[in-house]
Amino acid sequence: MEHIHNVIAQKFRAHSFLAEEDMVAIRTLRGHTRDMRPEEDIVRQGDLPQFAIVVLSGMVARYHLLRNGQRQYLSFHIAGDMPDAQALLLHDMDHAVCAIDRAEIGLIPHKELLTLFTLRPQLALAVWRETLIDAAIFRQAITNNGSRSGPARLAHFFCEQYCRAETVGLVRDKACPLPLSQAQIGQALGMSLVTANRALQKLRATGAADLRGGKLRMHDFRQLARLGQFDPAYLHLKS
Amino acid sequence: MEHIHNVIAQKFRAHSFLAEEDMVAIRTLRGHTRDMRPEEDIVRQGDLPQFAIVVLSGMVARYHLLRNGQRQYLSFHIAGDMPDAQALLLHDMDHAVCAIDRAEIGLIPHKELLTLFTLRPQLALAVWRETLIDAAIFRQAITNNGSRSGPARLAHFFCEQYCRAETVGLVRDKACPLPLSQAQIGQALGMSLVTANRALQKLRATGAADLRGGKLRMHDFRQLARLGQFDPAYLHLKS
């Protein structure tokens, strides 16, 4: 439980200014944790969730499921993220949330959060802000998938994941966890598995970054950012 | 001024349940209106806007501007929409907002809205909900541009615009305004002008819909929805 509180508090501080009273209020939240297996769904399209998810460790993703069974990954989430905060106000899930690898999540009843919001409106604004940053990331995905070449797209994606991992302290030795298969990268970036593989090889060849064994190794961030035309402004980090 | 209040009130009612007191509170908002010329920017990437935009008439769009001058349209907005509500909490604009054709907009100081939110928290939730629906639309755009063929992508886009126009009473004789050039459609859907043109012709050939002279004529919505695998659930309309 403390774990949940700490993770939420750290994340909010990364983008919002909160009073000590807000921090105290966060610690009154009740909920439970759950361990997810790789690929396991947390909520499905069409569900009416009663709990908000907080990622405690591991990686979680949102995706659309198409008629033909094809999957489109929409975003990836790490410790501190609340990947379905939107369900607090929009009850029908228009997409699904699943674990990518082994993940630990916190589940907080919607009611708990909504009553907390009436007591500490600044916390509502903090969660709202988080959903707005999510939206900014979605917009970047539209632009990335719609108007950049394969390698540039992948470069931008890597820069984004790396920066976000950095803000929650998941970067060690210029590397961060990114437990995605090449097939999943393709399903996120709107390209085939084969194209994803070849894009990755091009990035390797530049020596800027490499993905191997679920770890993203960043050798030259500036070069990768140039390749992917990455500008972190849209992540709206305070610093 | 009344105009602004009416437009906002109608829109909020389409997705949120509000008390009579909330409706009264909306009428206390102060702001001014402004007429936009086609293509004119309302806010630019990097701006720190002090006013929230409400579209009163015409069409407004959000877009990213890339290094090479290329433009990626992200969303299109009609009467009742607040296309940059996010700037209330995220001060740096990570994208731009412009008029597509002649448009009338209302400008409400952020301060006005933020103080209103403290008095009537339900209104904050209504605006939050609106930004969440925006995000759902962005997610659909990712999926649409990433995993559907040209004609299907266009079909989905038409269905979305048509449904949204319908909810604010802009549909007349199975047609709604959609004043986009084929080049702009391409820049929204991640395809070239020529491909947009050919996709449009395919839709015409099916007899399901046609875009001509800035008007989207819907001849067979069900067929178009099938072509584009369109399911309006993500728009989160109350009805």
Added chain:
DNA sequence: CGGAATGTTGATATGCCTCAACTAAAGTGG
């Protein structure tokens, strides 16, 4: 009426998807 913007069409080339074979790595059970 003239000029500019928008829409339409065809030809060419590139790039991506699909299929398919193969390699490497990881996990399983004897």
Added chain:
DNA sequence: CCACTTTAGTTGAGGCATATCAACATTCCG
């Protein structure tokens, strides 16, 4: 611990779709 099975990654070849280029038609607007 090794043989086996499964999954993930890699590589090549063929065909289709889209981008690009270019010419032309049409519409809009001054």
